[in-house]
Amino acid sequence: xxxxxxxxxRASPAVRSASxxxxxxxxxxxDFVRRGxxxxxxxxxxxxxxxxxxxxxLRESFEMVVLDLMLPGRGGLQxxxxxxxxxxxxxxxxxxxxxxxxxxxxxxxxxxxDYLVKPFSLAELVARIRAQLRTAAEASATVIQGEDxxxxxxxxxxxxxxxxxxxxxxxxxxxxxxxxHRGQVLSREQxxxxxxxxxxxPATNIVDVYIGYLRRKLRRGESPAPIYTVRSVGYRLGHGx
Ligand code: CA
Numbered sequence: 001x002x003x004x005x006x007x008x009x010r011a012s013p014a015v016r017s018a019s020x021x022x023x024x025x026x027x028x029x030x031d032f033v034r035r036g037x038x039x040x041x042x043x044x045x046x047x048x049x050x051x052x053x054x055x056x057x058l059r060e061s062f063e064m065v066v067l068d069l070m071l072p073g074r075g076g077l078q079x080x081x082x083x084x085x086x087x088x089x090x091x092x093x094x095x096x097x098x099x100x101x102x103x104x105x106x107x108x109x110x111x112x113x114d115y116l117v118k119p120f121s122l123a124e125l126v127a128r129i130r131a132q133l134r135t136a137a138e139a140s141a142t143v144i145q146g147e148d149x150x151x152x153x154x155x156x157x158x159x160x161x162x163x164x165x166x167x168x169x170x171x172x173x174x175x176x177x178x179x180x181h182r183g184q185v186l187s188r189e190q191x192x193x194x195x196x197x198x199x200x201x202p203a204t205n206i207v208d209v210y211i212g213y214l215r216r217k218l219r220r221g222e223s224p225a226p227i228y229t230v231r232s233v234g235y236r237l238g239h240g241x
Contacts, residue, residue, distance in 0.1 A: 017041050017043065018043070018063040018064055018133055019042070019043040019044075019045070019061070019062045019063050019064070020037055020042050020044050020045070020063070020065070021044075021046075021053070021056060021057055021062040021065045022034065022037075022044055022045070022047075022066045023048075023050070023065065023066070023068060023076070023079065024046070024048065024066070024067075024071075025049065025068060025071050026068070027048075029118070030046055032122070033066065033122070036125070037122075037125075037126070037129075040126050045060070049072050049073040049074075050072060050074030050075060050076070050079060051073035051074050053067070053071065053074070054074055054078075054082055057090075058082065058087070062090070063090075063133060063136070064090075064091050064093070064132060064136075065090060065091070065092045065093070066092075066095065066125070066129070067092050067112075068094075068095045069094060076094060077106060077110055080112055081110050081111070089139065090136075091133070091136050092112050093113060093114045093125075093129065094112040094114070094115040094116070095116055095118060096115055096116070096118065113132045113135070114131075116128060144176065144179045144180065145179075146182040146237065146238050147226040147237070147238050148160055149175070149226070151175060151179060153176070156172060158175065160220055165217055165218060167214070168213075171210060171214050171217065174191070174195050174211070175218075177191065177195055178191075178235070179237060181237070182239070183236065184236060185230045185233050185235070185236045186234045186235055186236065187233055188208070188234050191207045191234065191235065192207055195207075195210075207235075211235055214227065226238050228240075
């Protein structure tokens, strides 16, 4: 069978084939959304109960969740809060019935990326999903994570275990370099030319000094910075001491 070339590609293959979890109890909507999204190239999993929906969303890996608010077992807002805590990067689009305006506001406050009021068109849902997937893809390209450290390259904010860590420009560049090569042993010379960008007096201890600053700032109580000294070679971030 020959297929008609009917569609102009509108999204990258990764966005088109993304996996979506639909948590919705109304069979008519489940059927309509599932067929529609599958026809658009998405992989769709469905849960029709709040408890099962939350469990599946937390345990399995999806790129997007479409979440009804009124569900048997557990309400959508509770699920939303649990997802925000456990998977802050996972976009969630909330489905609400007309008139549930307050729920909608609460939903956005609880961390929904977007919402749609029933009845909605499939084209609108697909457009919202693609927009959220693009935003999520952009965010993941601007955030580097390793161990419990998170660096946002756009805002230049650094967090360790969720807590803000203010760094100087040089400390920031050093941390980004270590994070990008986490688990690798980096020599002082490598670090020096990557971060300071020029040939330096090989006798300089500037790398060791800045590693010291960074360790001090990243230390959290009893938890030292995950930057390890590799004797007579250099330093390594991550993968244990
Ligand atoms: Ca419902």
